[in-house]
Each structure stands twice: as structure tokens, then as C-alpha cells.
Amino acid sequence: MEPSLTNNQKIVLQALEDSEQPLGAYSILFNIEKKGIKSPQQVYRALDKLIEIGAVHKIESLNSYIACKHKDCKARESTSFLICQECQKVYEVLESDLSDKFVKLSQESNFKYFTHNLEIFGICDLCN
Template sequence: MNAPVSSPVSSPALTKNQSLVFDVLTRSDQPMSAYTILDKLRDQGFRAPLQVYRALDKLTEFGMVHRLESLNAFVACAHRASDCCGAHGHGHGTVAFAICESCGHVFEFHDHEVDHRLEGWTKGKGFKAAKTTIEIRGLCDACAA
């Protein structure tokens, strides 16, 4: 088992593997699959996908990483310091992404109005939401020009 490693302010103590995976994601300008992360970390001693998946599971649990369902890929959280809608465990309400289908850039954003409307709907229906993620696919400003 990996020993905890010091990590950024207000982040949980991370193992060596978690720190390495998080570092790769924060340096990337594109979403990354677990296998792409594995390829980037082979020189650091990573040999099996399970090492990456275990680290990703914990980083996701800590709210430091998000999984983009439609791409089966991961991105580092762009709003770690946000305290808005903190009732959802790690400072996020609805996690929303705009994904450019041309260049692959991902924009993470948060909209309180959307959060509140969805919360109102779920409460009104008696539905207990565990996670809400919105993915909007299209073209970014630069690619649409």
C-alpha cells in the first residue's frame, strides 16, 4: 500500500499513486482515459490499469477528478476551491461540462440557477439524487469560428 503524500491545500492526503495520477490530469489540456494515464505513468512504475482505476476512484470520491461519461475519460476538477452548494459532499452541486467535439477542450462550469431548478424538481418528485452531471457537446468559440 502507498504511504500518504502531502497534497495541495484543503485536499485530503494522497497516496503516491493518487498524486501521480492527479498530476498527469492537472497537466493535461484534454480529458484522458485510464489507459492513456497508464501509458504516461509507466516510467513511474505503473504496470496495470487497476493501479490507475484505484487512484481515479479515490480522486473522484475526493472531488478532485470528474469522469466524463460520454467520453469514458477523466479531467481534474476546475472548481476545487468553490464552496457553492457544498451540501453535495465536496463543494459541488451539479457538475457541468461543455465538450468541444472538434478540439476536445472541456470547460467545467457551475450555474446556481440550474442547480436550484434541478434540486426543486427532485424534491418535488421525492427523488433523492446521488450525483448530477451535465455534458453539453458541440463546438467551442474557436472551433465554431
């Protein structure tokens, strides 16, 4: 079942969905001040929840956030991205065999795999 979003969460999510690029928290805040959101806290709280339910992912190396384009995304914790260094767009990769690969890789070090974060940088189709 779909979790219902609060007003603030909807506003933050909408801001991310309207953006081609990932947005930082303060950039989101700036975009939605006209809608009554006044403090970083409100943004970060909404982001926390949206990330928890998989509607938003964080790009760690950019300290930025994107709306997930996939319905009911399973990437609550593990995420894989292609990040274009030219246009800044982020493409989420959904490859279940990636996790398999990482499980195996981990095992070689007797490491118990839980989650992963993969960020691939390069040039996207459109910019090439």
C-alpha cells in the same frame, strides 16, 4: 482541510492536469508507465479516490477523466460540462442555480433530486 494524496494519486492527478483533453484510464496508464505504474488497478484506485475528494471528475459519455480546475471543488457528485466536439476540451460549469432548476424539474415528477450529470456538446469559443 486538504486531504493529502499518496504517491500514485499524485502521479495520476498530475497526468490529468498536464492534459488539455480528458484522458481514459488506459491512456493515463500509458502516460505514467515510466513512473512505475504498471497496472490498470493502480490507475483506477487512484481515480476512485481523486473522484471521491472532488479533484477529478469523470465524463461519462466519453469514459474519460479530467482534473478539476477549481480549488476544493464541491462537485463531488453533481457535475456539468461543456464538451467541445472540435478540440475535445472540456469546460466545467459551476452554476448553483442549475441544481435549483433540476430540483424543480424533478419535483414536477415527484422525483427527489440527489445529484446530476450534465454534458453539453457543441463548439467552444476557441474553435468557433
